[in-house]
Amino acid sequence: MTDQTPALRLEGIVKTFPGVRALDGVSFTVMPGEVHALMGENGAGKSTLMKVLGGILAPNEGQIFIEEQPTIMSSPMNAKAKGVVFIHQELSLADELSVAENIWLGELPKKSFGRVDWTKLYDETDAILKTLNVGFDARKRVGDLSIANQQMVEIARALTVEPRAVIFDEPTASLTDAEKVVLFEVISDLQSRGVGVIYISHRMEEIFKITDRISVLRDGQYRGTLNTAETNEEEVTHLMIGRTxxxxxxxxxxxxxxxxxxxxxxxxxxxxxxxxxxxxxxxxxxxxxxxxxxxxxxxxxxxxxxxxxxxxxxxxxxxxxxxxxxxxxxxxISLVPEDRKGQGLILGMNCRDNMTLPQVSDLTAGPFVSDGAEVAIFDQYRDKLDIRTPGWRQTVGNLSGGNQQKIVIGKWLSMRPxxxxxxxxxxxxxxxxxxxxxxxxxxxxxxxxxxxxxxxxxxxxxxxxxxxxxxxxxxxxxxxxxxxxxxxxxxxxxxxxxxxxxx
Amino acid sequence: MAELTRKGLGGFLARQGILVAFAVFMIAFAVANPRFIDIDNVFGVIRSSAILGVMALGVTFVVIGGNLDLSVGSMMSFSTIVVLDLHDKIGPTLAIPSMFLMTMALGAFIGILVGYLKLNSLIVTLGMLSAIHGLTLTYSGGKNMDIADKEGTWFAVFGQGGIAGVPMPILMFAALAIILSIILSRTPFGRKVYAVGGNGVAATFSGIPRARVVFMTYLMSSFCVATAGLIQASRSMGSQNTVGQGMELEVLAAVILGGASLLGGAGTIFKTVIGVLILGFIQNGLLLLGLAFYAQYVVTWIIIILAVWLDIAAKRGGLWSRIA
CATH class of the missing domain: 3.40.50.300 (P-loop containing nucleotide triphosphate hydrolases)
Structure with a gap:
């Protein structure tokens, strides 16, 4: 692998937000034909790193190289044009449009007078779909496809350019086991074409099944890269959280x-x-x-x-x-619902108010909400559940997923169900x-x-x-x-x- | 490498734009016409903003709860006409509570449609704007209302009276602002309004009766409208049946200007009061500059657009964005 030119190389990437050093000198390299896992706890900086790579955020320091050419990513379109393509966890497809229209959205082939060249559009799309071995065609309405097939559409979209690096962000989150197998086949196909794949996931089985190397981030810092074949779950976990x-x-x-x-x-x-x-x-x-x-x-x-x-x-x-x-x-009866952000929390509200919401009518002194009683409950469950937040005034939307979930659990435990x-x-x-x-x-x-x-x-x-x-x-x-x-x-x-x- | 959008002038304007704009306006007006900062003029602006302000207080609840209320203007015409008509028929002591009941019945009706039937509040209240206008015209037979014996009644106290030199409309606006501010910020009900507007589904999953909370916000809004109608009727002792026409937009402008989010879940009574005053001073300043009264309709529109833009800009941290 050493004599090859890396498909993608990041060097010393630093990204700061007011008060936070979200990325602190992160470097790593993706070789062509490699599946490279990127792991880290929520808040470790994975998403920030990907936003930098995708041209959504500009880094404060550091350099991105594509095939050893120093590159500046100025926008998502720009990143794609340079061969860096994202497959997002949350799909961004237009349900009412056909597969072909979604894939070529924004760059539909044109005939004279700006008319869409439908024949060319469908032919080119079917050619791409064929390489992915999927069971639907270019004319299908995207809203009628399963989640897994919609993901295939996203992947097909990536293949409209000659990709050098494809980034998968938690791609299996909503897939069944059978659908995962198809996804892994597509990934290994990309691999054999010499594309560098970055694979972000929390699921260890998958990581060990399909990746070649694993890079770990913790608290915005690069913690090292392991060869998948030579490591095990404990070692990776230890690197991620600093304990076993x-x-x-x-x-x-x-x-x-x-x-x-x-x-x-x-x-x-x-x-x-x-x-x-x-x-x-x-x-x-x-x-x-x-x-x-x-x-x-x-x-x-x-x-x-x-x-x-x-x-x-x-x-x-x-x-x-x-x-x-x-x-x-x-x-x-208390229910900690499935959809933390949609059903569990009011993201714009502070931590304390979210936690005491179901019982706010009972926490009163006279007609008013009792500040003291609320803070007491928050403090109690913050300590009990080890919720990491700068204080109760912090907006819940700013916490990491784990801490958000603990707020929801705290909210329901405090009801003593x-x-x-x-x-x-x-x-x-x-x-x-x-x-x-x-x-x-x-x-x-x-x-x-x-x-x-x-x-x-x-x-x-x-x-x-x-x-x-x-x-x-x-x-x-x-x-x-x-x-x-x-x-x-x-x-x-x-x-x-x-x-x-x-x- | 340079930051793309978040810093610099754009980001600053996005966060503090409304205050900057207000300061620029005030200074420009004061320079153009020193009479603008005259104490009498300042007092006058606050007094003439009181009716709008009282209505804006109620609409603040509705907007924080995640809905809109475009019916307040025509509802205010309704309360004004009703209280003037009843005054001569049953006397002020009975006329005032009757008018409050009738106005709040309209609010309750909207509350049922938006809260319990979950119909879109924009459509419901836009429809009610028209329906209540029709109701007012039917009630009054299309005529304007006047109190026959203007000297022989104490009814003028709400619009023309005052305590220790402070005009009654200002006192009522201030008192209502303080009470509603306490309700919104300190009571369980207020917390529920924020919750329902912030994320209605999560509020439901926390056992909060979303429909009832939305219903209550409309009831409170109609109470405020009735109060505004009372002040209006008492001030003029007679009225056209279109007196509140167009005020719904001014009220909305003041509420958004104050920083209540149109998406719900954010805003305070204090900020709305600031919004009301900004709107009042800008309109007054333009009058003093010699702009025709009619220009205010355009100005209100410009302020709404500006306020909505700044609201969304503050959320995404820049005046414009590639993504949303």
């Missing part, structure tokens, strides 16, 4: 109390049907299944956001009807904060909370749960205890294999 993690299965058991929540044959339209389960005090019940299996919908029904079509809910042995979130909260439902507790959160949140969930259970954890990540479910409910297509397929569960049996249960064997 316990990723083993949950082994600690503790006393369980009486049944806190019992659900009997609960159904809600086509979303889920005939769902029954119980959760005891001191127990963590994991709900595992594919996206769309109905897990979030069950949580929303328990939280009063959906009306069940049949079945009953019992809290502490008593049958209850839950008509609204306010009702659920009053009865001691009987039943705590946590939906995708660590989505988009870095490894370090992830294990903190896992430990926290275990600790809460040991304090006697009844906890439901909904997750799409198998290691997470295995790690935190005492019992696991496997769901497929709106139905409970099987229940496992932590002792009896195996990865194979769990995968079978959630893919509907052997469905008829289950009572």
């Amino acid at each position: 993690l316990d990723l083993s299965r949950n082994a600690v058991t503790h006393e369980m109390g009486e049944v806190a929540l019992e659900v009997r044959s609960l159904s809600c339209g086509d979303l889920f049907s005939d769902v029954s389960f119980t959760v005891r005090r001191g127990e963590v019940v994991g709900f595992y299944g594919l996206v769309g299996a109905g897990r979030t919908e069950i949580a929303e029904t328990l939280f009063g956001l959906r009306e069940p079509s049949s079945g009953t809910i019992h809290l502490g042995g008593e049958e209850v009807t839950i008509n609204s979130p306010a009702d659920a909260i009053k009865r001691g 009987e039943v705590l439902i946590v939906d995708e507790p660590t989505r988009g959160i870095d490894v370090g904060s992830k294990s903190e949140i896992h430990n926290l969930i275990r600790e809460l259970a040991s304090q006697g909370y009844a906890v439901i954890v909904i997750s799409s990540e198998m290691p997470e479910v295995l790690h935190v749960s005492d019992r696991i409910v496997a769901m497929f297509s709106g139905r409970v397929m099987r229940e496992f205890t932590a002792e009896e569960v195996t990865e194979d049996s769990l995968i079978q249960a959630i893919s509907g294999i052997g469905a008829d064997k289950v009572a």
